[in-house]
Amino acid sequence: MIMRRRTLLGAAALLPFGARIVSAAPPAETITPALIEAAKKEGKVSYYTAMDLSVAEPMAKAFEAKFPGIKVAVERTGAERLFNRLAQETASNIKRCDVVNSSDAAHFITWKREGWLQPYVTVDIAENVAPEMRDPDGAFANQRTHLSPMAYNIGLVKPEDAPKAFNDLLDPKYAGKLVKGHPGYSGTIMTATQQVARELGWGYFEKLAKQKVMQVQSATEPPKKLEAGERAVAVDGSDYLFWMARERGVPIEVVYPVEGTPLISNPMAVFKAAPNPNAARLLFAWIMSGEGQEFIVNLSGQYPANLKVKAKAGRPPLSSIKTLREDPVEVEKTADEIKAKYARIFKV
Structure with missing residues (x-):
């Protein structure tokens, strides 16, 4: 059984965070x-x-x-x-x-x-x-x-050649060097995909798919592929794993795209x-x-x-990073559409 996400009826009680309604929450406990x-x-x-x-x-x-x-x-x-x-x-x-x-x-x-x-x-x-x-x-x-930034292996990409924006990843020099997660498996990537598609359009992903991207499932995998040296640049992934790898001495640099970083x-x-x-x-x-x-x-x-x-x-303090707006309500409405579009574009 696969649960289809049904469109919201607009009831305020269904909003995930910050809904302006009278609270029906139970008393706080210790x-x-x-x-x-x-x-x-x-x-x-x-x-x-x-x-x-x-x-x-x-x-x-x-x-x-x-x-x-x-x-x-x-x-x-x-x-x-x-x-x-x-x-x-x-x-x-x-x-x-x-x-x-x-x-x-x-x-x-x-x-x-x-x-x-x-x-x-x-x-x-x-x-x-x-x-x-x-x-x-x-x-x-x-x-x-957590965030879903880009990152790169310093041993495989020189800092002066590293991407600074999502659109930089469309440069032919990155063909065959990229890895990214899949929104059909990962909630981080589902959320990030919705944010990036809203800001840059699905045309961005259509161009990115031509870059011979290594497609993995979880947002936890791109950091591991960079650490293993299997790919030079991560399109996305869970930022905390990039940072944990850096603490172990792995030559990884985290990049917060100039367009904004997906917030999860x-x-x-x-x-x-x-x-x-x-x-x-x-x-x-x-x-x-x-x-x-x-x-x-x-x-x-x-x-x-x-x-x-x-x-x-x-x-870096979260307040110091330009982040993209998270929209769980829109994700709830369009999750099946996002998965279908993504699978068609990346043929996965």
Whole structure:
């Protein structure tokens, strides 16, 4: 079963972030001894995510160390595959997902409309997450923010020859040297594709497809292809993985295109059919806490949702980067069209 994304009816309650309506969110809660005890009795929690395993698994281990006796099962796949998987499991009455996190914010519009999300608000969310970064009804909140920039391997491209804009990638000198992710698999790339197509037009992708681009699935793969030296320039990808590679000594340079860099929010929610509801709320609450947010930031350098947590030292402030406007509502309307156009243009 593949869930088709239906056009919104225009109801304000379906807007993902910052909707100006009367809130129906439940009262904000804290992590209490009673919640911890109930979660330990369940003993496990499943975390469905599109975040790379190099971050998701250490985060799960940190949670397990914080709350001994609760095991975290990380289910990682591309966000668009995750979307279809949850549709298939729900249609088959399979209840496995406790907490879901996607790099395609549009998914949460659909899931909220379908009634699949359990509203849950923590004190950290209510007090320290900006209103535009959380659902007004408490159905979900942004867990973290990352970008989808360009990048290049300094060992394969001289800085003076490196691209500075998306349109620079159309230069014949980059033919056969590019790698990019696919919007049919990756939520990051789905979101980025919508933004770039809106700004530059689909004609840009038609020209880019003539550059003999290596097509991979996940936004986590272009950084790895650059690191391995299989391609010289990444058209897109998850910025935190480029930065993590740099910290390991890989000669990668991150490029924020002059046209603007796609911005990707990554909402998270408790699934209403969660088989481990107490452990689900505990994991959700811990990830959104200062401690959980600092762990993600310190490990990967992604930008925190919790306003009390500072960005990682050495990363450019998000406010200093020209970013493209994220539009989950438009992605929700046009996702199937985006996938079809992209597959036709790149013949994948």
